[in-house]
Amino acid sequence: MLDRNQNFLRENNARYQFHPMIHPMLSQAHPPQIIVAGDGCRVTDIDGKTYIDGVGGLWNVNVGHNRPEVKQAIIAQMDQISYYSSFAGTATPPSIELSALVCGMADVEEADKIVFSANGSDAVETALKLARQYWRLAGEPGRYKFISLKNGYHGVHFGGVSVNGSPYYRGAYEPLLPGCTQIDTPWTYRNPYSQDPEELAQIIADLLDREIRHQGPQTVAAFIAEPVQGAGGVIVPPASFWPKLREVCDRYGVLLIADEVVTGFGRSGSMFGARGWGVKPDIMCLAKGISAGYVPLGATVLNRRVVSAWYQGITPEGFLMHGYTATGHPLACAAALAALDIVIREDLPGNAARQGTRLIEKLKPLADSSSIVGEVRGKGLMIGLDLVADKVSRASLDPSNGIAERVAAYARDEGAIVRPAGSTIILSPPLVINEAECDILASALTAAFARIEREL
Numbered sequence: 001m002l003d004r005n006q007n008f009l010r011e012n013n014a015r016y017q018f019h020p021m022i023h024p025m026l027s028q029a030h031p032p033q034i035i036v037a038g039d040g041c042r043v044t045d046i047d048g049k050t051y052i053d054g055v056g057g058l059w060n061v062n063v064g065h066n067r068p069e070v071k072q073a074i075i076a077q078m079d080q081i082s083y084y085s086s087f088a089g090t091a092t093p094p095s096i097e098l099s100a101l102v103c104g105m106a107d108v109e110e111a112d113k114i115v116f117s118a119n120g121s122d123a124v125e126t127a128l129k130l131a132r133q134y135w136r137l138a139g140e141p142g143r144y145k146f147i148s149l150k151n152g153y154h155g156v157h158f159g160g161v162s163v164n165g166s167p168y169y170r171g172a173y174e175p176l177l178p179g180c181t182q183i184d185t186p187w188t189y190r191n192p193y194s195q196d197p198e199e200l201a202q203i204i205a206d207l208l209d210r211e212i213r214h215q216g217p218q219t220v221a222a223f224i225a226e227p228v229q230g231a232g233g234v235i236v237p238p239a240s241f242w243p244k245l246r247e248v249c250d251r252y253g254v255l256l257i258a259d260e261v262v263t264g265f266g267r268s269g270s271m272f273g274a275r276g277w278g279v280k281p282d283i284m285c286l287a288k289g290i291s292a293g294y295v296p297l298g299a300t301v302l303n304r305r306v307v308s309a310w311y312q313g314i315t316p317e318g319f320l321m322h323g324y325t326a327t328g329h330p331l332a333c334a335a336a337l338a339a340l341d342i343v344i345r346e347d348l349p350g351n352a353a354r355q356g357t358r359l360i361e362k363l364k365p366l367a368d369s370s371s372i373v374g375e376v377r378g379k380g381l382m383i384g385l386d387l388v389a390d391k392v393s394r395a396s397l398d399p400s401n402g403i404a405e406r407v408a409a410y411a412r413d414e415g416a417i418v419r420p421a422g423s424t425i426i427l428s429p430p431l432v433i434n435e436a437e438c439d440i441l442a443s444a445l446t447a448a449f450a451r452i453e454r455e456l
């Protein structure tokens with residue numbers, strides 16, 4: 001039975017599924033790895049080979065795979081009821097408990113309300129739509145524009161794609177939302193302005209100021225950014241950048257939306273990425289780590305300033321005509337309560353900070369020993385190895401030559417799964433990773449780069 005099943009899986013891998021983020025013909029030629037089991041920081045594929053999960057699922061399995069506490073919480077909830085929504089007339093106990101827990105934890109200024117959804121893209125879409133509705137209710141309906149950073153990633157819905165800072169995600173789906181513009185990102189390694197981090201932070205904050213004035217402050221609804229840019233290449237801004245962002249947004253009354261889908265709940269070494277920079281946004285987008293990937297869950301937290309606009313009387317414009325069938329899904333909320341209990345109890349933000357620093361130190365020598373590693377950078381357990389064609393000019397390696405994919409394949413031969421993303425190799429292991437597991441990850445990547453070096 002198992003063999004027949006395995007043959008079926010092998011034969012039909014990439015036959016029926018349209019796999020995201022790759023060309024379907026490449027998927028057919030290089031079928032995806034079939035993962036069948038996981039435990040802690042390790043996953044096993046269909047051939048029985050076990051790997052260190054250097055990507056933590058997709059930056060999300062923060063508490064590790066197969067945790068009994070999370071599984072038991074989901075089963076206990078199923079024994080009660082598996083589904084009911086948080087639409088107008090109803091709610092379930094886990095959704096209520098989780099709303100109180102997350103609003104209590106979240107670092108938005110006077111966190112007041114949460115809207116649940118199912119994905120990070122939903123959390124972003126909710127933030128953008130509610131920002132616009134806020135301005136209508138606040139008597140400034142002309143504020144509909146969004147500004148964001150180049151290299152930013154905000155999911156795949158039309159709103160998120162419109163504010164995504166990489167044209168790569170937009171091209172095939174245009175035309176998009178009108179009124180969305182991007183400014184340069186504070187990327188110390190690759191920018192035309194300054195190598196000095198603090199000077200660069202000021203220059204980019206000034207660019208935002210100029211862009212708001214250029215658009216007309218009375219037309220700008222919000223600025224959205226990730227505290228540490230993830231999918232765009234693990235770009236860590238200078239320390240003063242987020243406080244400066246907050247200042248510029250406040251100068252013009254523009255809402256500050258932190259997309260914490262990756263950074264939320266510990267990944268960048270503090271409970272929230274914005275907290276790491278000492279800043280409280282007005283709206284926060286959460287997903288991934290909130291339920292550690294066990295059941296899909298997204299959430300958008302709003303502060304009191306935003307929420308209060310809804311409480312000035314019952315008007316047709318104030319109805320919240322936005323929500324998902326999965327809003328407040330009890331299994332997702334039960335999984336999240338158990339996952340966040342582990343995050344807090346085991347101080348996973350602290351572990352992410354410690355192991356991340358150690359892993360970066362272990363990987364840094366690659367920038368000397370490998371001719372194609374330009375920089376090893378990161379914060380907490382968000383780590384990127386920047387692949388370059390030329391170390392002096394810092395020109396990126398052309399992603400179409402497939403070298404990042406070869407590095408990942410060789411790392412896999414050495415027992416580690418890492419993620420090639422354009423010209424960056426991304427590491428985002430579970431936040432429960434220990435020193436021995438970090439060492440395996442670092443050795444596997446070091447061996448993979450040595451093999452590439454011999455071939456180049």
Ligand code: PMP
Nearest residue numbers: 119120121153154155259261262
């Ligand atoms: N925002 C950020 C910062 C993300 O990294 C992602 C996903 N990687 C999203 C939004 C979208 O999340 P999802 O894939 O769950 O829709």
